[in-house]
Structures are given as C-alpha cells and as structure tokens.
Amino acid sequence: MLNKWNSPHLRIKRQILFSASSLIFSKPTVSVAKLDTHEPTIFTTSISPNDPNPSDPVREIVANLIKLGFRRFIGENYVRNFDDLRLNESQVDRIIYCLRTESPEIAVPFFQWLRSEYGFKHSRYSSFVVSHVLAGRKRFKELRFVLEQMLQEEGSESAPSLCELLLKSFRDWESNSEVWDMLAFVYSRSEMVHDALFVLAKMKDLNLKASIQTYNSLLYNLRYTDIMWDIYHEIKVNATPQSVYTNSILIDGLSQQSRLQDAVSFLRETAGEEFGPSVVSFNSIMSRCCKLGFAETAKALVCMMLKYGLHPDAYSYNIIIHGLCVAGSMEEALEFTNDMQKHGVEPDTLTYRILAKGFHLLGQMTGAWKIIEKMLVKGFNPDLVTYTVLICGHCKIGNIEEGLRLRDEMLSLGIQLNAILYTVLLSCLCKSGQVDEALRLFYEMEAAGLKADLVTYSILIHGLCKQEKVEKAIQLYYEMCSKRICPNSFAHSAILLGLCENEMMSEARKYFDTLTMSDLTRDIILYNIMIDQYVKVGNIGEALQLYNQLIEKRITPSIVTFNSLIYGICRNGKVTEARRWLLENITLHGLEPSAVTYTILMNAYCEEGNMHCLFELLEEMRAKAIGPTHITYTVVIKGLCKQWKLHEAVQLLEDMYAEGLIPDQITYNTIIQCFCKSKDIRKAFQLHEEMLLHKLEPTPITYNILINGLCLYGDLKDADGLMFSLQKHNISLTKVAYTTIIKAHCVKGDVHKAVVFFRHMVEKGLEISIRDYSSVINRLCKRCLISEAKSFFCMMLSDGYRPDQEICEVICNAFHRGGDISSTCELAAGMIKAGLVPDRIMRKC
Template sequence: MLNKWNSLHLRINRQILFPASSLIFSNSTVSAAKLDFHEPTIIPTSISPIDPNPIDPVRDIVANLKNLGFRRFIGENYIRNFDGLRLNESQVDRIIDCLRTESPDVAVQFLYWLRSEYGFKHSRYSSFVVSHVLASKKRFKELRFVLEQMLQEEGSDSAPSLCELLMNSFRDWESNIEVWDMLAFVFSRSEMVHDALFVLAKMKDLNLKVSIQTYNSLLYNLRYTDIMWDLYHEIKVNATPQSVYTTSILIDGLCQKSRVQDAVLLLQETAGEEFGPSVVSFNTIMSRCCKLGFAEAAKALVCMMLKYGLHPDAYSYNILIHGLCVAGSMEEALEFTNDMQKHEVKPNTLTYHILAKGFHLLGQMAGAWEIIQNMLVKGLNPDLVTYTALICGHCQIGNIEEGLRLREEMLSQGIQLNAISYSVLLSCLCKSGLVDEALRLFHEMETAGLNADLVTYSILIQGLCKQEKVLKAIQLYDEMCLKKIYPNSFTHGAILLGLCENEMMSEARMYFDTLTLGDLTQDIILYNIMIDGYVKSGNIGEALQLYNQLIEKRITPSIVTCNSLIYGLCKNGTVAEARRWLLENIMLHGLEPSTVTYTVLMNAYCEEGNMQCLFELLEEMRAKAIGPSHITYTVVIKGLCKQWKLQEAIRLLEDMYAEGLTPDQITYNTIIQCFCKAKDIKTAFQLHEEMLLHKLDPTPVTYNILINGLCLYGDLKDADSLLFSLQKSNISLTKVAYTTIIKAHCVKGDVNKAVVYFRHMVENRFEISIRDYSSVINRLCKRCLISEAKSFFHMMLSDGYRPDQQICEVICNAFNQGGDISSIFELAAGMIKSGLVPDKFMRK
C-alpha cells in the first residue's frame, strides 16, 4: 500500500506541463505502427525502474492541456523535470485526437506549436483531425494552410492514399464535405491538377458537393484544354451556382485559342444571369481581338458592353487605344482618349504611354511629345517606360539631340535610365560618328551601376572601328573579357566589319588569322565579312583564296558567301564566270539562289547592255518561285531605260505596285532621268507627282535630275521657279543643284542670276573651292563676257580666295582678246603679290 501511495503521490506531483527545452519529439517518417514497436520506456527520474505504474506521457500531456490550457502548458514553470522525454508520431496523433472533442482549439494550437517550435512533421491523421476542427469552426483560411503544408510534404500522386484515409477514418465526421472540397482546391492551387481531379471523382462517388471556388480553380488550370468543357458540363449538371469568375475563365480559355466568336456567344448566353457578363470578360475578348488585328471588332464590343449596362474602365480603354495605335489609327485612338474623359474615366500613365509609343511607331515624334505635354498638364509624370519609348523613337529617326535632351530631363526628375535607353543612345551616337560622346555616356552608365552587356560592348567596338580607333576598340575588347563577358561571333564580326569598312584590310586579315588559331573561324559569318571586305576593296583573288580555305576546313558556305563572290566576279568584269558560279558552286553545296544572287547578276548584264541574259535570269527566278525585290525591278527598269523602252519601264513600275512591292527613290530617279534625257520633261514631273502621291519623299538627287533636265531641255525660267519653291519649302538640296543652274545661266549670259545663285550656295554653307570660281570664270570667258568674268574674278578675291595659275591664265587670255592691257598688268601684279609667276604668254 505504501508503495502504491508513494507512486500515486509522485505522479500527482509530476502532472505539470513539460518544458519546451526538455521535450524532444521524434520526427521520423516511419509509420506509426513501427514507432509504437520501438517506443522507448518513459521513466521519471525519481521513480525506480521496478515501479509497476510508469507515467503515460500522452495521458499526462492531455490532462495538463485540458486543465491548464495551452498558454500555461508552455510556461517555463512546468517544464523543468522532464529531460529525456520523447514523443513520436503515434503519440502526437493520440494527443490531438483526445483533444479534438473537448478542447478543439487546444488541439489546433498544439499542432501549430509542435511544427513551429520543433519542426515536427505531423502525420496525415493529425493533419486531417485538425482540418476537421477548423472546418467545423469555419476557419477556412487556416484549413487551407494546414492542407497546403501537408501537400507540400506529400507531393503529387498522393491523392489516392489521402482519399482512402478520409473515407476510412473520417467518413461520418462533422464538416467532412468541407475538408474534401478544400483538399481538391489545394491540390488545384498547388498545380497538382491530376490529384485534384482524382479527389473530385471520389467526391462524386460519395455524393459530396463541390464548391464553385474549387471548380473555378480547376477551370483556370485547365482553361487551355478540352477538359475544361467536361468540367463546365459537370458544373451545369450538378446545378452548382456559378460566379462571374467562372464565365471569365471560360472566356479567357476561348480567347487563348482565338475562338473569339464562341467567347462572344458565351457572353450573350450568360446575359441576364447573376454570373453574367463582366467588364473583365469584355476586356479579355477586346484584348484578343486587338492582338489578332481586329480593332473594329473591339470597338463594337464597347457598344455591347454599354448595352448590358456595364461601363468600360481604364483598362478597357487602354486595350482599345493600344489596338488602334498598333493599327496606325492614331486619330481614333485620340478620340477614344477624349471619350474616356467624357465618361469620367481618367487616362492614366499607361494610356499616355500607349499613345506616345503609337506616335513613335509611326515616326511622328511631334505627336509623341504633345502626349507628354498633356500628361504634364494632367499632373501625371512620364515614367521610365514612356521616356524610353521617346528616346527610341527619336534615335530611330536619327534625332540624337532630342534623345540626349530627354536623357537630361529624365535625370533632372530623378528617373534613372535603364540599360535599354543607354544602349539605344550609344547606338545612335556611334551611327552618327560621335564615338567620343558615346564613350562618355558609357562611363556614365557604369557610374550609375548599370552593367554593360555583350550588345553594349559590341556597339561601341563597332563604332570605334568605323572611326578607325582600332586600339581603343581592342582596349574595350580586353576590358570586356576581364569582366568575363565573353565575345561571340557578333563581337568579333563588329571588329572585322569595322576594319573592312575602313579599308584596313591588312589589319582585318591579321585579326582574322588570330581567330583561325581557335575554333571561332568555324563560324561562316566571319568568313563572309572578310570575303565581302576583299570583294569591295577589289581584291577578288584574296576573296577566292579565303573561299578555298573554308572549303578545305569543311565549313559549309552560305548563300551570302556565294553572293559576295558573284558580286566580286561581276565587278571584276567576268560576268560569265559569275554565272558559272550560280550554276555550279551554289548547287554543289545544296544552296538555293536568293533574290540578291539573281539581282547582282542581272545588274552586271544590264551594265553590259545584255538585256537578253537579264530577262532570261528574270524568267529563271519566276520559274523557281524566287520573288523579285524592288531592287530587282529597279535593275530591269534601268536596262529598259538604256534601250529607251520608256513605256515598258512605266508598265513595270505599275507591275511593282500590283505585286505589293514599293518602288524606292532610286527606282523613280532612274526613270525620271531617262525621260529628262528624252526631253519629255512633262512625264518626268508627272512621275515626281506620283512619288508624292505614294508618300515617297523625293531625294536631293531627284531634284538635281529635274533641275538639270529643265536647264538642258526645258525652260530655264521653270528651273528658277522650281529652285525657288524648293528653297521656300526648306527642302534639302545639294551643291549640284546650284552648280547646274549657275552653269546654265552662265551659258545663257545671265551673269547677275549666276552670281545670285552662287551667293545662295555660299549662304547655305556648301564647301566652295577655287575650282567653283574657276568654272564660272572659264564659262564667262568662253562666252566672251570679259567684263562679267572680271567682276566675278574680283568677287572671288573679295571672298578671300587666292587665284591659282590656271584661272589667271584663263582670264588673262580673255583680257588679251579684248585688248584690255591695263587689266593684264593689274592681274600680273596680283599674281606676283600672291606668289604666282606669270607665264611666258602673260609676260609677252
């Protein structure tokens, strides 16, 4: 009796909370049965090993949790005397199971505590017990959290075993339906769709109802598959109340498959229902319509939206405005922007960004800038994306000054440029030959903490090579390699191309030969650059030698390789050999001749005047279904013009438009020049009007041809009128236009107008040389206009140009023929003063 009493007394004294520092939980993944088999004997430190009534830790923990509550249970005063205590998975299952009925909240807290404090991995059973507790209390967020943690540990393909446990151990439990439904939902949200579908199948067998949230989650995951429609049919059969989200998911699935008409029909079917059309659904369809290029259909959807009592939001308008901008309908896009404001929908930063980008795509940077001004008026500040679009637009049209100004504006507003903005500016600066400015901008980019990539380095290296700053390019190349940015064929190609374009062929070959030591010259692109460089420099022999080298290395040439060599052979005057290349070498390597191949050969035959071979090649192209380009047609037109077949050239021009090809300025200039030579000035100007009609801006060469035609074969007054109108319209002209009309007026004897045009040429900052003065003086002298020649000679002297020996001799001869001896002496004195020695004729 005494022993029993002492034992009982000891147990009563020990029924207190176990300390967190002394509880050690077994976290084995072995089954509960195995854990029970190996369960250690728990012996309190103050009890003899022969005590017949050892303490049951599960019973004591449950009792303490019930009596003390969870907060007092984990207090420090109750956990001192239980070092060495171990709990395994099976014991934890029993504790939670015992607590679930009388102290359900404590069961949940105990599960959380073990996991958070000790990383204890709970069994499926414990997780499902707590899940049912949470479901019964409508604590669905926590229910989802518990199941998510369980599925993270269980992984995919765990649905069959979990469903079996639910059916066998929890069938009649309260809130069992909610646990099943949440399990399917969590499987779906965890992208374990097959497991989710398995759970749904089991729920159907057990006649358990699936919530629309679970269905929606599965529909979303399956929206790009046909299974989506089976699931939707199940929703309708089960009469599950749908939500607006259900319709939105179905419409998104249809739109992704470009089934826009079916999506609209679904909208119409659900009209009037509680889950009927929403603004989101309309936006989805409108977005897809615009991506497919059906901006008009998107506009019609706005009307339908209003019909159903829905009001477009900012996102709706942005979708439509973007679609119209991409289609080039900027006026309509601006109209819808105004419509937004009428319906009290404020345009946001994205709206203005879309409009600015639309103007940028059309090259209308003035319109883009106006959009930015409107943003500022509305109190909206342009963001990085908007500025980047503007910088790209200005740089594309070569307006680097405006691009740099925008950069300054961005920095002043505290907006840091991104790598794209810098790269675009660097590229534009290099293309403009402003490489030093590009290097300064590059250093600014690095100072801002932006890392230059391979593309950035390649842009700078190519720019430096084009400016013949090869040493600096190599320095940048080494710097790039030190940063472990390894060059590719594009980088090597940039250096090679730069060297070749500057006709530094020996340096290019040295660089190329260093690459030959490695595997880099397996890249046909590098060979193509070198071969093309040799061809353009007129060294066809070295080009052919490199071709033979790549054949020896068993590197397959490309059609670009062959085109370069064919061009070189044609340039070298061996057109027959070039055509043999077309027939033999291209076919030998299994290559197909390209449009460029035929165009190069056709141009060579055109230069020879061999129109028969030219047209044979044109027919061969058509037979092989190789479409001619606008350059091909230009070559043919040039050949027809050489044979004075002008009407055929006009018909070919019309054929180009019929085939969807747009002639360029060179095409028109070729025909216009031919009509001018044929003294058909009227048709030449009709062709000029046709260019304007097709929105093709004539080049300065076009106007040079027309002015020259009027001067030679037309009315000089018309040439004066044309030049005057061009000056008034600020249309760019070349020096040739002025020298042509000056020459014509000299021939006609109208020196005053010649002088006026000469002055215009000077005012327009064209480079004037002594040869320009000499040319005019020489023509005046030939026309025996001695006084006028003398006047022009004095104008030259007053402009600060020293006469050369030739011009002095010309004008001296003119003075001599006119008997103007005093002027000869004056000229001789001037020559001696200028360091020139009068010749024998002048001295005589």
C-alpha cells in the same frame, strides 16, 4: 443545357484522359464496405490532471498541459526538462489525441509550437487530429494552413494514402466532412489536380458534399480542358449553391479555348439563374475577341451587356479601346473613350497608357502627347510605362532630342530608367551619329547599377565602327568579353566592317583569322563581309581564296557570297566566267540566284553594250519567277539609253509603275541625261516634273544634268533662271552646277554673270581652290578678255588666294599678247618677289 455539354464525344475524350487514374465521377471508387474491415487506429487513454501515475512521459506532459495551461507549460523551467524528453512521433500523436478530447483549446497551439520552435515533423495522424479540432471550431484559415504544410511534405499522388487514413481513423469524427472538403480544396490550390479529383471521388462514395469554393478551384484549374464540364455537372447534380465566380470561370475557360460562340451561348442560357451573366464574364469574352482581332464583335458585346442590365466598367472599356488601338482604329478608340465618360466611367491611367501606346505604334507622337496632356489634366502622373511608350515612339521616328528631354524629365521626377530605355536611347543616338553622347549615356547606365547586355554592347560597337572609332569599339569588345558576355555575329561583324571601311584591311584580316582559325565562329556573315570588302578594293584573288576556305571548312555559302564574287569577276571584265558561276556554283550548293545576282550580270552586259545577253537574262528571271527590282529596270533603262532607244526607256519607266515598282532618282537621272544629250530639253524637264508628281525629290545630280543640258544644248538664260529659282528655294546644289554655268558664261563672254555665280559659289560655302580661279582666268584669256581676266585675278588676290606659277604665266602671256608691257613687267616682278620663276616671254619683256 447540361446534356449539351456532356455529349458522347466529349465524354469519350474525358474517359481517355482519366481512365488510368479512375477519377471519372460516374465510376465508383474503392468500396466503402471493404475499407470498413480495417480497424481504425485510435487512442483510448483518458488522462486526468490528478493522475497518480506520472511514470509515462505522455501522461506527465498531458497532465501538466491541462493543469498549468499552455502558456505556463512552455515557461523556461519546464522547457529545459522537456528538451531532455526527446519525444518520438508516436508519443506526440498520443499527446495531441489526448489533448483533442481533454483540452482541445491546447492541442492546436501545442501542435504549432512543436513545429515552429523545435522543427518537429508531425505525422499525418497528428495533422488530421488538429485539422478536425480546427474544423470543429470553424477556424478554416488555420485548417487550410495545416493541410497546406502537410501536402507540401507529402507531395503529388499522396491522395490515396491520405484518404485511406481518413477513412480508417477519422470516419465518424465530428467535422469530418469539412476536413475532407478542405483537403480537396488545398490539393486543387496546390495544383495537384489529380489528387483533388481523387479526394472528390471518395467524398462522393461517402456521400459527403464538397463546397462551391472547392468546385470553383477545380473548375479554374481545368478551365482549358473539357473535364471542367464533369465538375459543372457534379455541381448541378448535387445542387451545390453556386457562387458569383462559378459561371465566370466556365466562360473564361471557353473564351481561352477560343470557343467564343459556346461562351456566348452559355452566357445566354444562364441568364435566368441567380448568378447569371456578369461584367467579369463579358470582359473575358471581349478580351479574347480583341486578342483574336475581332474588335467589332467585342463592341457588339457591350450592347449585349446593357441589354442584360449590366454596366461596363473601366476594365471593359479598356479592353475595347486596346483592341481598337491594336487594329489601328485610333478614331474609334477615342470615340469609345468619350462614350466611356458619357456613361459615368472615368478613364484611368491604363486607359491613357493604352491610347498613348496606340498612337506610338502608328508613329503619331503628336497624338500620343495630346493623350499625355489629358492624363496630366486629370491628375494622373505618367509612370515608367508611359515614359517608355513616349521615348520609344520618339526614338522610332528619329527624334532623339525629345527622347533625351523625356529622360531628363523622368530623372527629375525620381523615376529611374530601366535597361530597355537606356538601350533604346543608345540605339537612337548611334543611328544619328551621336556616338560620344551614347557612350556618356552608357556610363550613366552603369553608374545607376544597370547591367549592359549583349544587345547594348553590340549597338555601341556597331555605332563606334560606323563613326570610324574602331579602337574604342575593340576596347568595348574586350570589356564585354571580360564580363563573360559572349559576343555574337552582330558584334563581330560590326568590328570587321569598321576595320574594312577605315581601309584597315590587314588588321581586318588578322581579326577575321583569329575568329575563324580558333573556331570561335563558323558564321557565313563574317566570310561575306571579308569577301565583299576584297572585291570592293579589287582583290578578287583573296576573295576567291576565302571562298575556297569556307568550302574546305564545309561552311555553306549564301547567295550573298556568290553575288559578291560574281560582282568581282564582272569588274575584272570576265562576264562569261561570272555567268558560268551563276549556272554551276550556285546551283551546286542548292541555292537559287536572286534578283541582285541577275542585276549584277545584266549591268556587266550593259557596260559591254551586249543588250542581247542583257534581255536574255531578263527573260530567264521571269521564267524562274524572280521579280525584277527597280534597280534591275534601271540597268535595262541605262542599256536602252546607250542605244538611244529613248521611247522604249520611257515605256519601261511606265511599266515599272504598272508592276508596283517605284523608280528612284538614279532611274530618272539616267533617262533625263539621255534626253539632254539628244537635245530634247523639253522632255527632260517633263521627266523632272513627273518626279515631283510622284513625290520623288530630285537630287543635286538631277539639277547638274539639267543645268548642263541647258548650257550645252538649250538657252543660257533658262539655265540662269533655273539656278536663281533653285537658290531662292534653298535647294542644295553641288559645285559642279556652279562651275558648269560659270564655264558657259565665260565661253559666251558674259564675265559679269560668271563672276556673279562664282561669288554665289563662294557664299554657299562650297570648297574653292586655286584651280577654280585658274580655270576661269584661262578661259577669259583664251577669249582675249584681258581686262576681265585681270579683274578676276585681282578678285582672287583679294579673296586671299596666292597665285601659282601656271596662273601667273597664263595672265602674263595674255598681257603680253595684248601689248600691255607694263602690266606684264609688274606681274613678273611680283612673281620673282613671291619666289616664282617667270617664263621666257616674261623675262624677254
């Protein structure tokens, strides 16, 4: 097995990596014989407590320490005198060396006391002396601490000099091997791996054995490299007893390197060893499998675990459940949860959190709630992470009410929302148009001590601008700037769009000029917004002026820039010039026209009735592999309908579905209207049914077209039936549908039906004006339905509408023509009383 992992190829790689530092274990380091020529630096002074020569301060201090003991020695009276001694590094080295031989139990506290109380920086020599004392007494925790302090001061690449000191001055000391081993271990734990390898190489020269803890630490640091196999080889060669962690570290390393087959092979080959496959090792491989998207492979490894007599723990199951959730296999994840319980492993908080997040990712918040309910039944309280998953999920599907309810629940449980949750809720509120509530939440966030960032401010500014609250948006913008939060393009464009959409073009231009002239931004998005808005209001001159400005500033235009300009040129009726822009300017800037570019030009040709150029552009798109959109096809269908090529239009509709494009309501409305005009009402309703089959909800305009078609070219009874059916199913209708059928009934002389639908229109809350009443009365009068007109006039008065001059004259003239002089005079008198002037006929009467 070891030969397999030490192939020539891998060994060459390792030699290249470490040849410069000579740390490969197979190569000898500095000769031990050569180092033996250096005389070790040692102290031979032996001091007795009754030494008669107290003139040497070192002798005096050592004698007093041994005589008084450490605690009495550091008493207040003596310490005052000790401060005056001002011992240097060499003197302290002598004291500690003497104490090590005479009274080792005092050497360590004295060493620590000098460092902690006086901030004394001990030499390497003193640190190693104390290290040997601690190693001899098996106080390895303190030994590690002393060496860690020394290495913090020495830093990286200090191993050669420290090893030389150990060789020169401590070669034959008791517990020397333990100090060497701990030094290598501490280097490794401090992530000074090259130094640790150097120490290990020196230990090999001295025939000193490293502990498995040291080897494991190095294995862990080198687990992402091939060098780990050198360490593993040394463990095997030295017959160092392995720990439960050794193989687990190797398998984790292979897993993290995505060498999953190698990891499984190593797992199988170590099955017969004392520390063979473990649950931890399996978990490492399964975790990596799931991260790489191999959830099924991870599931198979669970069976392998059971084969080796190992039982998956909660962490094992959570790994698989998480992998299945990420893959969208929620049913399998739930089955695995049930299997977990069958094997006596109870789901923990993490299990429920993973499942809830899985449902959230799929937008299935009902499933998420069921998981939370199970969690509560088990006695687990939802934490911040769980609430974050739920709130984000509800906000993602637009259920802001539930998101706010959960936020209130969190606060009642004493769980403080974080900035991310507030931002999610703010975003959802702004999208749903509840900007005032979003502002209230924003101030609550600040009151809780959470700082709003650029994203939070940008969301609010954008939301306020969409709700036409531009002044408040600008106020927030300046507040953001005052907090030294630099606004980005999103914030600038939100304010700019808000000003433009509120018909504040002059203010928008001033704001835009402030940004561009001060070079605060060179963002093409801002130019695109202004150019597009100028085009929409018909000011193509200003749009072209801005285009020239961005060219002068060497700001690269985007295809959106050209699309807006081409649309504006087409609106001015200059389609030929617009097409020239397509051929010249776009290609000049290295851009490719998009489907939108071609669709704008095709629509312009369609309005002109130039189907030849329209189809020419369509072929050009296909030649350039630019896929037409459903809007492109809608334009073509509109053109075909204008030429009454209905069969071709329907065929193109079918072609759209064949190409994977979904027609929208506008596409269907275009064809339906054309079939209604051609008096083929049956085909129009077939297309309506086709919309429903494709789960495409007809719009009120669709029904306006169908009702108008039935009224003009079909049966009025069918129009009535359709209206009543739509009302019964609470399908939204516009005022146009009602006025169309009312007009039709007036023309047919069915005043009763006209009044019924007029009443429905009023009851639906649609906006009614005096003109609507006047229109009906006028039609009734023209058909000499005087009594019906009079009844409708009275209904208008009872509804609280004051008649105007025109309507009074229309009905008075109708009364006069019908010989109803008394009604004419009565109405004329009423007009005079209301301040209206009767016309000549009424005055004559």
